[in-house]
Amino acid sequence: MLLTRTGLVLLALVVAAFLALFVGLRFAILFLVGVGFGLTLEGLRFGFAGPWKALVVRRDGRGVMAQLLAIGLTAAVALPLLAAAPGELMGAHAPVGAAMIAGAFVFGACMQIVMGCGSGTLVNAGSGNALGALALLFFIVGSFLGTLHLAWWTNLASLPVLTLSGLLGAEGALAATLAGLAAVAVVVGLRAEKGARLPQGRLFLAAALLAALAILNLVVAGQPWGIVYGLGLWGAKVATAAGADLSQTAFWAGPGNAERLASSILTDVTSLTNLGLVAGAFIAARWRRVMDPPPARPAARLVGGIVVAALLMGYASRLAFGCNVGAFFSGIATGSLHGWAWFAAAFAGSILGVRLLAWLQAAPRRAAGLEPAR
Amino acid sequence: MPQRRTVGLALIAAIALLVALDIGASRPLDPFRAPPPAALGSGAAPSGAHCAAAPG
Numbered sequence: 001m002l003l004t005r006t007g008l009v010l011l012a013l014v015v016a017a018f019l020a021l022f023v024g025l026r027f028a029i030l031f032l033v034g035v036g037f038g039l040t041l042e043g044l045r046f047g048f049a050g051p052w053k054a055l056v057v058r059r060d061g062r063g064v065m066a067q068l069l070a071i072g073l074t075a076a077v078a079l080p081l082l083a084a085a086p087g088e089l090m091g092a093h094a095p096v097g098a099a100m101i102a103g104a105f106v107f108g109a110c111m112q113i114v115m116g117c118g119s120g121t122l123v124n125a126g127s128g129n130a131l132g133a134l135a136l137l138f139f140i141v142g143s144f145l146g147t148l149h150l151a152w153w154t155n156l157a158s159l160p161v162l163t164l165s166g167l168l169g170a171e172g173a174l175a176a177t178l179a180g181l182a183a184v185a186v187v188v189g190l191r192a193e194k195g196a197r198l199p200q201g202r203l204f205l206a207a208a209l210l211a212a213l214a215i216l217n218l219v220v221a222g223q224p225w226g227i228v229y230g231l232g233l234w235g236a237k238v239a240t241a242a243g244a245d246l247s248q249t250a251f252w253a254g255p256g257n258a259e260r261l262a263s264s265i266l267t268d269v270t271s272l273t274n275l276g277l278v279a280g281a282f283i284a285a286r287w288r289r290v291m292d293p294p295p296a297r298p299a300a301r302l303v304g305g306i307v308v309a310a311l312l313m314g315y316a317s318r319l320a321f322g323c324n325v326g327a328f329f330s331g332i333a334t335g336s337l338h339g340w341a342w343f344a345a346a347f348a349g350s351i352l353g354v355r356l357l358a359w360l361q362a363a364p365r366r367a368a369g370l371e372p373a374r
Numbered sequence: 375m376p377q378r379r380t381v382g383l384a385l386i387a388a389i390a391l392l393v394a395l396d397i398g399a400s401r402p403l404d405p406f407r408a409p410p411p412a413a414l415g416s417g418a419a420p421s422g423a424h425c426a427a428a429p430g
Contacts, residue, residue, distance in 0.1 A: 020405075021405065022403050022405055023403050023405055023408065024405050024408025024409065025408065025411040026408060026409050026410065026411050026412065026413075027408070029411060029412075081414065085414055085415075087417075087419055088413050088414055088415070088416055088417065088418065088419065088420065089413060089414060089420060090420045090424075091426075092424060092425075092426035093426060094426040094427070094428070095428075125381075125382075125385050126382060126385065126386075127378065127382060128377070128378025128379055128380070128381040128382035128385075129378065129381065130381045133381055133384075133385050136385075147429070150429040151429045154428070154429060218414075219412055219413065219414045220411070220412045220413060220414075221413060221420070221422055222413025222414070222416075222418075222419075222420030222421070222422060223413075223420050223422050223424050224424070224426075226424045226425045226426070227425070228425040229423050229424055229425040229427075232425075233423075234392065237392070237396055237399075238392070240399075241395065241399060250429060251429045254429065256421075256423055256427070257423060257429075260423050262400060262401050263400055263401050264393075264396055264397050264400040264401065264403055265392070265393055265396045265400075266393065266396075266397070266403065267403070267408075268422070268423065269422035269423070269424075270422070270423070270424065270425070275389065275393075278385065278386065278389065279386065282382045282383075282385075282386060285378065285382065286379070286382075317425065318425070321425060321426045322424075322425040322426050323425070326424065326425040326426055327425070327426065330426070331426060336426065338426070
């Protein structure tokens with residue numbers, strides 16, 4: 001009964017009511033925003049890693065075009081809001097640096113091996129993909145480990161935080177962001193095959209919904225949509241429960257992070273949207289009655305590759321000051337130059353990752369004599 | 375490989391367990407000290423944590 005469509009929606013609303021009554025209305029809203037993200041991403045099959053691969057391998061630019069549209073729509077509202085309420089809202093602003101760029105490159109490569117980015121891993125896991133759930137576990141471990149060394153990495157060559165609003169003013173930042181997205185769209189259009197340039201209707205809808213949810217996230221939380229911080233926090237919680245003393249680490253000794261560590265996960269913004277995202281993906285998968293036949297047992301080599309890549313992906317996302325959501329989507333939409341640097345580096349890494357995944361998947365077939373070695 | 379529904383339910387159960395254990399180990403929840411429903415218009419500086427924020 002509880003797994004019927006109505007039952008699942010009611011269950012999500014019960015969780016939101018619990019949060020509203022016992023934690024606070026803001027946290028209930030953020031959980032529901034997360035549910036919306038999960039429903040949109042899984043229900044309308046909107047992704048980040050997959051479309052990048054489709055553009056590289058099949059010259060299909062539709063998914064990337066939808067991403068650019070979602071970011072542009074978000075920026076069109078978020079940048080003026082940030083300019084109007086600087087004391088109440090903050091952007092996803094981070095410095096461009098050597099470790100940041102390297103982290104984004106590694107993230108881009110690993111997300112192709114894992115077959116899911118930051119949000120994609122949560123969606124895959126929530127929708128019941130066993131490899132996605134395994135990847136999420138190691139993504140969490142990697143994100144936590146990344147926090148332990150983040151201060152060292154960020155002390156390497158790094159620029160100060162640069163934002164388009166700071167360089168060009170609020171109106172200039174929006175114009176530059178939209179122009180930059182349009183320029184990327186032109187490049188994607190030139191790369192894509194004819195007929196694979198304009199997004200399908202469901203992707204237009206998904207882009208609009210994601211933008212609306214991302215803006216709501218900003219208005220309610222005071223900060224843009226993010227993923228990785230919450231996962232690192234979950235890892236830190238488990239480590240603390242296991243007896244680790246994180247008060248001696250530079251990251252977790254910081255006042256804001258120490259506060260998050262001492263408080264419930266249910267009061268952490270990114271944790272709540274992550275929880276909602278998993279729940280939303282589960283609901284959407286059940287709603288669509290995803291009844292894929294049980295997949296064949298994957299080769300150990302592929303599973304091992306996914307585990308290592310997920311671990312690296314979590315670690316790298318900390319160095320890169322975010323994943324496809326916190327850095328690419330929210331960074332660009334709120335005018336941070338690190339978002340653009342992240343995009344370039346992660347896309348280059350993604351090209352490598354596509355080849356690595358093909359190698360991991362092809363090796364067992366070659367061993368079985370199913371296809372010739374190349 | 376297990377069915378998708380089984381995996382999804384197991385994951386949600388694991389997360390629910392983590393949240394329940396965390397509630398027991400963390401500072402007590404207090405809805406009366408919760409921030410206003412929306413940051414915009416609240417007059418308060420954002421207090422959440424984000425992956426783009428500098429360490430510390």
